[in-house]
Amino acid sequence: MCHELFSAPVSDTDPIPRPAYASAAAATGAGGGGIVRAGALVALVLLLVAQLAWLARDRLVVYPRFHALYGVVCHYLGCQVPAFRDLSAIDISAARVTSHPEYADALLAVVSLRNQAQAAQPWPRLALSLTAPDGSTVAGRLFEPAEFLPALNQGEEMFAADAAVHVRLPLADPGTEAASFRFTVH
Structure with missing residues (x-):
């Protein structure tokens, strides 16, 4: 029975029957579906x-x-x-910590920050660490922008692209244990 089903003779002249779900336009290739398909893709x-x-x-x-x-x-x-933020694009330069010229038992930290990014970004927070000769931290503080920005820049929310700011921070002297310092931005 199976042999008869699969071995029926087929001639080249017999038309192949079209399934009931196929339309006549699809069988002839009419309809311009190529543009529609390309647009959908x-x-x-x-x-x-x-x-x-x-x-x-x-x-x-x-x-x-x-x-x-x-x-x-x-x-x-x-x-x-x-907000766009790229702390690696903020360059810290001209940093120094010296005895304060006007007050005893005080230090003056001075640093320049430059935004080298291609876009303005929010002001960073500025961290200052005073360290002992062995590298341990003697004193440190994290400054918010309102605490370190000069009067000219107070109220500005963004650090303009390719702009620089010079920061001066008066500090209490932690004593002779502090041998070096480090500024970082956060």
């Missing part, structure tokens, strides 16, 4: 790229170009873009 690829960009937004938002793009998109979607 392009739309799906763009949707995939948009989804990947949205899922990776925390990593991409640190780049100024993408940060601006996310800002435009979030304007229309009603979302919040975190």
Whole structure:
């Protein structure tokens, strides 16, 4: 019985029957579906790229170009873009700690900060550590921007791109144990 079913003679002139679910237009290739399919494919690829960009937004938002793009998109979607922040782009230079010229038992810490990023970013917090010769910390403090910014920059929320600020911090002298210092930004 199976042999008869699978070994039925087929001639080259017999038409192959069309399944009931197939349309006549699909059988003849009519309808111009190639343009529609290509457009759908392009739309799906763009949707995939948009989804990947949205899922990776925390990593991409640190780049100024993408940060601006996310800002435009979030304007229309009603979302919040975190502020651009790249602490590695803040250069600390001309740092020194000396005896205060006007007060006894006080130090004066002076440092210059420059934002070398391509975009403005929130002011960093500035940490100063005074260390002993063996590297242990004798004294330290973390300064908020309102505590170290000069009067000219008070009230500014952002550290402009390629801008510099000169900071002067009067400090209580921790004594002779302090041999060196270190500034860091946070």
